[in-house]
Amino acid sequence: MTPTKRVHCSATIKEKCKILDSLDAGGSVRHVAKLLKIPKSTVFDIKKNRVKIRNFVARSYTDIGQRKVMKKPENPDVEEALYTWFLQQRKNHIPVSSEVLRTKARFFYERITGKTNFQASSGWLDKFKARRGIRFLKVCGERVSSDAEAVAPFQLKLQALIEKMQLTKEQVYNADESALFWRVLPNTTWVHKDEKSAPGRKVSKDRVTFMPCSNASGTHKLPLLVLGKSKNPRVFKNAQLPVKYEASTKGWMTRNIFSEWFKTIFVPEVKQYLSNANKPCRALLLVDNAPSHPPEEELNTNPNFIVVFLPPNCTALVQPMDQNLTQNIKVSYRRQLLTHIISQENKDTMQLLKKFSLLDAVNTLDSAWKSITEKNIQKSWDGIWPQLVSDEEDDILLADLRKSLLEEAAKLSDLKKMLKVIDPENELNDEEIRNWSTGRDEIAVDNVGDEEIIESVQSNTNDEEEGDIIDIPTKIKHIEAVQCFSKCVQWAEENKLNYQEVLLLNKN
Known part of the structure; x- marks a missing residue:
């Protein structure tokens, strides 16, 4: 009897991912093969190579297109x-x-x-x-500067969509990524020309990407998404993170990470918020057209939760998160970083920066995000959704603008004083401090040169955490916590604290 010849079926990587999704959802190999009308042997092979396929897609920054194999190139x-x-x-x-x-x-x-x-x-x-997965290599007519002419038509399109879906400002969201050099001071980075030759100092490039997301009313701020290079940083052991942390090869956003965030974080979080607020369960997410964002058809599988892309080259003009919100997050972050350094009296600044871990950075970044107020967020939508602000609110916004300008000047003055405490010889001007605190200079620093790119791809090191390795604090035992607490109560009694406060400590 002639043996049955195995039927060959060639699937794209995107199709293989969909098959894996079906298997992950509980489908059997037999059921998936029958449903998709492909041989069971094909489904078995895809299941066997699950990890290899998933890792390949996770490392892809752009669409994998119609690619079928994961064969490495010659070079x-x-x-x-x-x-x-x-x-x-x-x-x-x-x-x-x-x-x-x-x-x-x-x-x-x-x-x-x-x-x-x-x-x-x-x-x-x-x-x-x-x-x-590169579809276009030449962008005809693209301009580096912002395209103001494309804003007005998009505003009309967005307004029509909002009205069609019957959305309120609580149901329209925006998210945007930004880089943060989380362990950096002006006099240890790109401000001074002779910095590279300064004894004991180097240009710090410990970077994460963070993505804030909020609705237009500012009443719902999702936990920050933070991207690093290490999948399991040692400092995160036994820690409860206030953010959603993910990892990619370069610490950049990828299509796979964004897609997973949208499906597993954004949609569930927004559903819960709208349910609690007694709002219809539908929402719109506005993002820019970065290569790391999947196409609309891949994301918009649920008609009640859709993604809309901004026109090219309009981010600086109308993207809400780019209207000083991400900059304010960075200012707050760096203010807290300076406060942390100053509070450690008589200690070397560079050593303190080395001991400032990724966990410290994540917690500080979360605190900075929480400091952004509803009014800050509402004002950021004026460029893309002018109808959000009523005529009666115009005068209030003008007053808020004057107040915010005064607050910005005060923050700048405070930062200057704090930097003077850390380095009395530092003679930075206001513009340099403003560029450092808001992250305006980070684009230049984040752009690595050709030699650095070559060095990076040839390096086979796989550090567990970007930056210096620091000691991980051991977990505190229950008996140690009780002993410390008893000492606190004793200290309170010896120093004659308010009787009610001592009773409160004993009660706790």
Whole structure:
């Protein structure tokens, strides 16, 4: 008897992910194969390679397109360097043509391999695009500056959609990512030209990406999403994080992370909030069109929870989170960082910065996000949703604007005084302090050079945490906590504290 020949079925990586989702949802191999009309052997193979497939998608910053295999290219370091450079250009909205990309590919090949026999042909470029999920390499007519002409049509489109879905300001949300150098002071980074040669000091590039998300009324602020490079930082052991933490190779947002956040964090959190507020269970999320965000059709599977993308090059003009909200988060964060350093009297600043861990940064960042008020958030929507502000509120907003300008001046003055305490010889001007505190200079620092890209892709180190490794505090035992508490009560009695306060301590 002739043996049955195995039926070959070739599925794209995107289709393989959908099959894995069906299996994760409780479907059997037989059921999934029958439902999708594919051989059981194909489903078995996909299930067997689950981890490999999931990890590949998690490392992809853009759409995986119609790619079917996960085979490594002939020169993986060259492609990784080129892809890193490409993402950096797109993040800064710089158009990249095919010829520019091919020229850069030849440059990285020569620098990494030491050879000059690579042509970077059109055929190679097509395969590179397919492997990396790049659909467009040339952005025709794109401008680096903000496109003010595209704002008005989009405002009308957004207003029509809001009216169609019958949404209120409690049901319209915005989210936006921003980089944060979490362990940095002006005199230890890019402010001074001679900093690299200063004894005992270096340019700190300990960075995370954080994404705040809130509705237009400011009444619902979701927990921050924070992205780092380490999947399981040692300092997070036994810690209850106030944020949602994820990891990617470079600490950047990826399509997979954003998609998972939208499905498992945004939708459930918003459903719960709207239910508690007795609002209809539907919402709109406004985001920019960054390469790390999946396309609308991939996200908008539920008609009650949809994602709408801003027009290209309009972020600086109308994105709510970009209207001083992320900047204010950074100002608050850095103010708290300075307070922490000053409170540790007679201690070396650089040593304190090294001991300031990723856990400290995450907790401080959460505190900074919580300091953003409802009024701050409401005012940030004026550029994209002018109808949100009534005529009667205009005068109030003008008064708030004057007040906020005075508060900003006061904060700047405080920061200047605090920096003087840390470094009396520091002669930073107001503009330098403002650029540091709001993160305006971080774009330049976050953009790594070609040599750093090459060094990064050739490095095989896998640090557990970005930055310096610090000692992890041991878990406090219950008996130790009781002994310490008893000493506190004794101290209160010996220092003749208010009797009621002592009773309150004893009661607790």
